[in-house]
Amino acid sequence: MESPLEQFEIKKIIPWQWEGIDLSFTNSALCMLITVSVIFITFTLxxxxxxxVPTMGQAFSESIYDFIQSMIGETLGKDGLKYVSLIFTLFTFIALGNMLxxxxxxxxFTSHIAAVGTLSVFFLVLNIIFGIKRRGLGYFHTFFPHGLPWIMAPLIIPVETLSLLAKPFSLTIRLAVNMSVGHIMLKVLGSFIVTMGIFGFIxxxxxMCIIMFELFVTLLQAYIYTTLSCVYLSQAISDEE
Amino acid sequence: MKKLPQDISELDKRIRAAKNKKEKQPKHASARWVVFLQNAFRMSIEFVSPIFIGICVGYILDKWFDTRVIFMLIMAIFGCAAGVLNLYRAAQSMEKDLNGSK
Structure with missing residues (x-):
């Protein structure tokens, strides 16, 4: 019988080595490509x-956009509305990646720390860029707030730096672990269907119940990932220290 | 199918009135449950992740300076402090959200 962890194995579809770096096109990359294509085709159609007076498809797209807009309005305020396209892309990519x-x-691919981690680190770098663009060098006061005595610097700076570095890590672990656990559970229960013979219906x-629950979890996790990304973005661009 | 009003400003007024009515409605119990679940997920990982990152950074520094576990211990303590700070900030934002939704 196959191991429940085999479903997470990366398989090379088009092997490609460049200067000793493995740049092969894998099943993970294929799924990402399918996700992006499905999003692009759906919204274009x-x-x-x-x-x-919108058609059903237009109403569907607008309702997702409206949902993201209200979420950004709650966390980032009116200033955050310029980031709607970024957050919308993030939400649809993760939600559809989870569902596919x-x-x-x-x-x-969202169960892989490497894939989600890269996305989270990319978002952290974007946060830093937006923070510096908005607040200039004042952004670095996040690491050492105004009014603190200099003697506190060796304590506060490492704590704030670790706090910043932990953000992509916490985003990644939350999503990857939730996705992996659900899929492992499905596979383990699936293997009992055959081995239990006549009682396989249990x-x-x-x-079936877990699949319904997983469907809910896929959307919930995409929502949590996106909301927390908005919260981190608001912390980076807000003038409060 | 209802006929569209001739005056577009009248339609705009009606949309605004419907939106205001919707916003004034209290949040559904299931929506609150999702928020609580999200907060529970958030709190647990917000505390643990800086400790893990601290240990990793400490390990790298120990390898770099060829020391034993000194940096790992120091960075783990800093990680604990950062975890508590993260929890405090998360609780602050949750309180803000809760007061906002009341």
Whole structure:
């Protein structure tokens, strides 16, 4: 019987080595490409004829956009509305990546720390750039707030630096672990369906319930990831120290 | 199907009135449950992650300076402090959200 962890194995589809660096096109990259293509095609089809009275597809796209806009309004205020496109892209990419992973023979790239970690680190770098752009050198007061005696610097600066570095890590672990655990549980229960013979319907029902729960978790985790990204962005661009 | 009003400003007024009515409605119990679940996920990882990052940074510094576990211990303590700071900030933002939704 296959191990429940085999579903997370990275397989090379198009092997490619460049200067000793492995740049192969893998199943993870293929799933990311499918996710991006599905998002692009869906929104292009839904929004190619924009009308005042929206069609079902347009209403669907607008409702997602409205949801992201209200989420940004709550965390970042009116100043944050210029980041709607960035957060919208992040949310749709993660939500659809999570959901596509539920399909048989698919691959959940959001369960890989390398994939989600890269996205989180990229977002941290963007946060720093937006923070410096907005507040100039005042951004660095995040590491040493105004009014503190200089003698506190050796204590406060490492603590604040670790606090900043922990942000992408916490985002990554939360998403990757939740996705991995759900998929492992599905696979383990799935293996009982055959081995339990006539009583296989019991794990089958349990598996069906877990799939419904996983569907909810995929959206919840995408929502949590996006909300926390907004919170971190608001901390980076806010003038409060 | 209802006929669209001729005057677009009248339609705008109606949309605004409907939005205001929707915003005034209290949050549904299931929405609050999702928020609580999200906060629980957040609090647990906000505390642990700086400690882990601290230990990793300490390990790298120990390797670099060829010391034993001195940096690892120091950075783990800093990581604990950063974890508490993160928890405090997370609790502050949650309180702000809670007061805002009341």
């Amino acid at each position: 839904c929004l190619h004829k924009r009308q005042i 992973g539920l399909f048989p023979y698919s691959f959940t 794990p089958l029902i349990a598996d």
